[in-house]
Amino acid sequence: MKTFRRIHTTLFIIGLVATLILVSGCQATATTQPTTPPEGAQATTTPQPTTPLKKPQELTIGLGRNLYYGPKKWYFLHGSLAVWEPLVILDNDMVAQPVLATSWEMNEDGTVWTFHLREGVKFHDGTPFNADAVILNVPKLQEEYMTTLPNLDSLEKVDDYTVRFIMKEPTPNLPQLIAYFSSAMISPQALGEDGRPTAPIGTGPFKFVEYIEDDSIILERNDDYWGGPAKLERVIFKYIPDATTRLAALQTGEIDAIADVGSLQPEQASIVEQNPDLVLLQQGVATTHYLTFNCGKPPFDDVRLRQAVSMVIDRQGLVDNTLYGFGEPGVSVITPRAKQWVRTDVAPRYDPQAAKALAEEVLDGERVEAKLILHSGLLGRWPYENISQILQAAAAELGIDIKIETLEGGAWNEALKAGDYNLTMMPYTLMTGDPDFFMGRWVWSEGDLNQRRSYGYANERADELVIAAISEMDQAVRKEYYDELQAIVAEEVPFTPLYHEVTIYATRKNVKDLRLDVQFKPSLDKAYIE
């Protein structure tokens, strides 16, 4: 009887283990590099298409975030959906280009900007676009978007297609400030009693049709678009929160593209590249990832230790190892996408020997502790965990013992506010393409982010430069100011750029001309299905 029991138990354990191996074998084959498929399986990884044939010009894009905001947000929908259009947009060099405004000029002291509007444009509900629409949209939009337009005094209608922006202070960079989200135009007919939009009726190449909660946003071509009708008839944005499922859906053909910032992870790139039905694309975007210090308390109140830490980071190695090569090592706190402003000759250098020497000078053989806090919500999108571990190892050589703590978003914000940290990492996007959007918020001692995040950085000369540059009319002089600011920041390292983001995205082979721009806006107006 005992032997019988023992045989039974042994068989049971063997059976269990065998099942587990079999099942995990299936998983390994499917997720990572293609290994020899289990016996009996097909030779290729291309699945048999079982989804019904789509209508010819319908594109389904899978994203990791929900781009529908609802009536609480002025524009209802994210700009990527091409339903509403702004007056001005930034091109891939981050220079303002005409959309609903065709040209603009500034008066002598930069306090009055005159915008000439595009004629013959209609909103999706037939209302004509003109100066009245701009005047109804901008002031309310300003309430929502105080960040970029704090200076607006009033708007003046000159005639049906000319509007004047009257500013409180000289504002030489107004077109940059109102680009994209800050000048979203919604049809006056769609504005309710409180002046807020009740529906996303814009002028764009696509019309909003339907929103299925947390599932998808359905758009239809605007045949009367002023720029000529798009090739696609329908566009569906699907919200797929899990990265693995998103790629699986692309592989099965349930979606035609993954095209948004952070929607395709660097480690998934090889799967896309090895699949003959998929195309991998990349685009440098205006987001930079920074390592920031709390300069207000030890050990990083000493500039030399900050410099040492910055020098011990191998940024190229970081990009190669944690991003699989999809990224640009940080050159400046200003993104290289802002071509006319970025300074590339003060790039942080990788010099572990010099770093050690510098740290030795300060610490003299002692060791110090530092707390690095991470925002848990960001970890799924960017390899901060890996980077922080690399940093931890490198800093240990300097005598700095870094303790890594992951905090939930709200707690992370609180810790920053209280100054209860020594280091952290975060992304920041230069929305306006204008350096003040960074310098005025991060570097200026009274900058809102400098204060709310306890960067603890204050440099008199930097403050002078920031204030002078905001209202400087001469572009050349402005460039000098921002050049000097970038040099100061590179020298004093209150924060340092780790890498500039390169967004990777993928489409199925038959999707043509779908490209992301520097603000991750897909070219829906040009794309088509072959």
Added chain:
Amino acid sequence: MKVRHYLLRRVVSLLPVIFGVSLITFGLMGLVPGDPAEILASYGKETEPTAEEVKAVREQLGLDLPLPVRYARWLGRVVRGDLGRSLCSGEPVWREITVRLPATLELTAGGMVVGLLIALPVGILAAVKRDSILDQLSRALALLGASVPSFWLGMVLILLFAVRLGWLPAMGRGGLRHFILPSCALGLGASAVLMRLIRASLLEVLEQDYIRTARAKGLRERATVLRHALKPSLLPVVTVLGLQFGNLLGGAVIIETIFAWPGLGMFIIESILARDFPVIQGFALFMSLVFVATNFAVDVAYRWLDPRIQYGT
């Protein structure tokens, strides 16, 4: 007479439950770290809000008022039937919940059906053929179902049946085919407990006197088991089913996220992270109702399964 009294007592018992749950939820949300105004001001914004924007949001939403005051205001509105509006989307809370409810109900039902489809036959066979190979296998299956993490199972199913074989869609909510994989991923986990419970409970019932009587009468074994033993053995199973139903309805978050199934689970997690208080409170209220209703249904089922049970005892 008795039944009506019983019903009334159950409905009345609802009130302290709802009150208690909402109070605790409100209190907990107050303890959560982070400035809700800052988090809400960041929602849907492409860049970090300025200090003025945060201040404006704080005042607009009354977040600067003390917690008890905010709770009282909320309670006052709820009593009048107004659950308020979502701080993130601006839509009414009631609508946000009910719009996503069918999706979650589907998934819950699917998961439980699959769970029962696996658990019932396996559990019964395991009990009837006790200590046989089948019984051992069922034990292994239950162990597997209980230990395998649902997200892993979900992903494996997707990679195998959708990507590799192309038999079923990988994600989303649509027709019957979209329904199969997520239900299986949920069902296997649910079946584990049920399987063991059915087996144990059935074994116990099979020892009963009235079963011996049935056998003595000459009734075939199959009929004995299925007609006389099964129903009463399902009592503990029904309790667990009720609990599982409540849990699953609260959102099988992981499965919903993996399969991009637009249900309540995903929505609530996002609302919590975004500090969308009216939605969180509304959801807590909703779940209290669900649990009380489920418990009541379980009690009714008890009576049907075993007529010896009286109400009120």
